Structure formats: structure tokens, C-alpha cells
Amino acid sequence: MFAVLIDQFWSLTIAGIALGFIYVLISLGYTMVYGVLRMINFANSEIFMWGTFGTVITSRDIFHYTQTSEPATGGKLALVLVTSLFMSMLVAGLTAVFVEFVAYRRLRMKGTNRLATLISAIGISIALQEVMRLLTDSRPVGSPRVLEKIILTEVWGANVRLDTVITIIAAALIFFVLERFIKLSRMGKAIRAVSMNEDAAKLMGVNLNRVITTTFLVGGLATGAAGFFYITVFEYTKFNIGFTMGMAAFTAAVLGGIGNIRGAFYGGLSLGLLEVYASAVLGTQWKAVTVFIVLVLVLLFKPNGLFGEAVQTTRA
Template identity: 40%
Template sequence: MLTHLINGISLGSIYAIIALGYTMVYGIAKMLNFAHGDVIMVGSYASFCFMMYKNVPVPLALLLSIVICTVLGITIERLAYKPLRSATSLAVLITAIGMSYFLQNLALIIWKADPKWYPDIFKDTAAIEIGGAVVKPVAIVSILVNLLIMITLTLFTNRTRMGKAMRAVSEDKGAATLMGINVNSTISITFAIGSGLAAIAGFLLCTTYSRLEPTTGSMPGIKAFTAAVFGGIGSIPGAMIGGILLGIIEILARAYLSSELADAIVFGVLIIVLLFKPNGLLGKKIREKV
């Protein structure tokens, strides 16, 4: 039971890191970036190629994949979303879905359809025992990395000038412009952070499950999006809680109920939660005095 719980938190931590990308972009740009999952896939291929074909050391490969995803995120925003800044949200949504298929098919051309097997970088580290539960090292690493990211991001948005400006832009772009905040560059930075995190998530995901193919990012992407909605989209702690709960539910459902139905159960829980709390667990609905 404890093993499953820790594995659930670990998987949930990866979902949480991905969910941050959705939730931050939604908070600032008020759009759902459905290509986010595929940025994870591109990041995973990037770190895979550096490690396997160029013999780049693991930390450097991860760093390079973060850089690549950051640039990719900014580029996607500039080319595909920025021109639609004043378009209807439906047009932006369709563009995001199109971008998702574009990245998947680009990956299909470059890396072909047959799956690659991501190296187990912790194969020389023994499994870790916690209170009778035996878990893989990557599980613990995922949890710690997620915690570190959450703390850093919370400090960033609450304490730094840039972070406060981001919160201002997410509330009122016009008023933020009047303050002298460059809304476009704030949106770019948000995409950059989200995409950089996607590279980290991809690295952890592929280290956990090893299988890497052009559609690798789509299912975790959708689940992380679910986690973001579950926790309350736009909320950073919401992404964290939503992600971890989703991971735990998925692993427990797979272990005790049915591995075939695990995903159905996950989405079923989402539907039930949204019936009772339409804004998610920590959804923002502060009453404003006018």
C-alpha cells in the first residue's frame, strides 16, 4: 500500500510539473495550450538524443533539453498564438490542437514511429526502502524535484518584481500596460517557464516508463491538464494538489481495481469533482467589491 502511495505521489509530481505549464499559461494568456504535452515529447527526444548519440553527460543533456523546450515554447507562442491575441478563444484552441498534431507528426518524420527506449540513469542506484515500501530512486527524485519547483515558483510569483508583474497581467492586461508592464514579453516568459518545466517532466517521465515515441506526451499532457482543472486552473498550488491527487488515484486504481479502467476512473473522479466544485479544488472565485 505504502509503495503504491509513494509511486502515486511520484507520478502525481510529474503531472503537477506538467500541470504548471497549463495553469500558468492559462492564467496569463487565458488560453489552453494543448501543444504543451507535445513539448514534453520534444524535450524527451532531445535529452534522449544528447545522451545516446552524442554521449553528453546526463545533467548537461537535461539542461540542453530545457533550453530547447524553452526556445520551442517561445517560438510556438510567437508564431502560432500571438497573431491570435484578439481572436476568439475557439480559434486559439483549434490552433493549439493543430500545433499539437504538427509537433507529433514532425517527431514522426524525424524520429520514426518505432519507440525508443530511454536509458535508466538510476540503474546503478539501489531501490530505496522507506518504512517497508520499496520504491525506485526516480520516484523519490520526481517528488523532490517537484517540491523544489513548487517552492521556487511560489517565491518567484510572490516575491520578485517579474513574478508580481505576471500576476498583474493575469488579472488585467490593460491596467498592467498602464503600469508600464510589457504584456507581450510577460506572456513569452510564461511560455518559456512552462516549456522548460515540460522538459524536466519529460525527463522524469521517460526515466520512469522508458518508452518514448511521438505520442508519448499526449496522454500525460491530457492528464496534467485534467489535474490543472481538478486543482483549479490558474492556481499554482492547485496544479500541485491536483497533480498529486490524480497520480495517487491513478496508481491505486491500477493496483486495486483494474489497470484497464484506471484512466476511466481518473477522468470519472474529475467529472464528479467538477460537478460539485466547478472551479476546481482551489479555483479562484474571490468576491470582488465594486
């Protein structure tokens, strides 16, 4: 049973790290919103899904690549990748801001309870999914192969592909920039202030609506970047792809300690590796089951997550 895991350990590890970084960026969308509002943004999975379509539309409709086109090279490749990443982040970021305005702001200003906001978030999530289902006729959408998946090197018998390296390095860089933004920028300090004590932050002159909208925007940008990396590696999306990836990313956020940015990082990487290892041992049909088992175990034995103590102090 463990023969595949032993024989392909390093290949699986590299693939798990790449998948884990995608989970890290998606889980930031959950973590950022929960850190400020103490609410789960259930529409974040659909924000990810819309981000994947932003990447596909850019390469297919703007740069006119098809399934039979030759992969791009040189400066053209860099232009297509950077533009696709930007468009995916833009689409997801704007979708996240739309969700905040429609599903959260009006209810928050009316002083409604958390249950009403939760139902509103689920409703906008279903609406976003159904809109994309109608636009795509419920069909899966393949992405043109813009980036040739060449093997760069071999590490301990594992082939290291270009798309995997780009995903790991770029996702880690985006996470680092976002963490620095939260810790060092003026808006980041305002976000942390609202997370710690909303009333005290308002008394100190913090614009609550601006902070919350920025929080949704930043989380949406990170989730959109995850959509770009997902398409780069897997070259496939669908109107309901957000459910599977969103559930896994939510589990990663809970595993690390939802509301904790550093916890999202370690939770995403841990879940990515665990999911790949479990798939190698038990079969790919167990991927979703593995995620669900991890979620249940964390909620039963350590509901605050691995870094839950940080939620009580910084709550960001």
C-alpha cells in the same frame, strides 16, 4: 480486489507521489498560460513529448550511452543527469516560445476571438506530434539506463528506489523555485499583474508581449523538467506519449483549479496517487479511464477546482 492495494500500499504511495510530481510540473504549463491569457495551451502535451526526446537524445547521442551500456556513476552520472535535465527544459522551453509566436501572438495582435486561438493551438499541437512521428517512423524510443535503479532503503515494507527519490526531491525543488519566482521576482509580479487586469497592467508600463512570452517559457521549462523525470523513471517515450500524460496533467490542473499554481500542486499529487491506487485495484487498463472519470466529476460538481477561489483573486 483490494488485496493488492493493502499489501503494497506504501510502495504504491511512493510511486503515486513520484507520478504526481510529474503531473504537477506538466500542469504548470497549462496553469501558467491560463492564468495570464485565459486560454488552454493544448500544445503543452506535445511540449512535454519534445522534452522527453531532449533527454533521450542527450544521453544517447551526446554522451553515447546505449541500451547495453553500464550505468554511469559518480561525477559522470551527475554530469549526464544535469545535462539531460537542462536539455529537456531547453527543448521544451524553446518549443513553448515557438508555440506562443506561431499559434497565439499573431492572432492576439489581430484581435481574433478565443475560438480561432483555440483552433490554432490544436493545429500546432498536431503539427508538433506529426513532425516527431515522421522523425521516429512512428516507433517507440527507449532511453539508455544511465541511472542504476538501486534500492536506497525500505520504508514500511516499501522499497525506495534512487530514481523515485530524485524525481520527488528535484521536482519539489523546481516547483518551489517557480512559485518563488512568481511571487517575489519583478517578472513574476508583472505576470500576476497581467493576470489580474491586463489593461491596467499595460497602463502601468508592463510589456504585455514580454510577459506572455516569459509565461510560456516558464511553463515550458517546468514541462520539460517533467519530461526528464518521466524518462528517468519509465525510460520510454513515443511521438504520441503527450496525449496520455497531457490529458492527465490537464485533469490535475482542473482538479486543483486551473490558473492556480498551488492548485496544480495538490491536483497533480492527488491524481497521481488516485491513478496508481485505481490501477492496483482495477488493473492498469483503467488508468486512462480513471483520469477521464475524475475530469468529468470535477467539471460536473466543482468546475472551479479545489482551489478555484484563488483564481478569482490572484488569477496566477
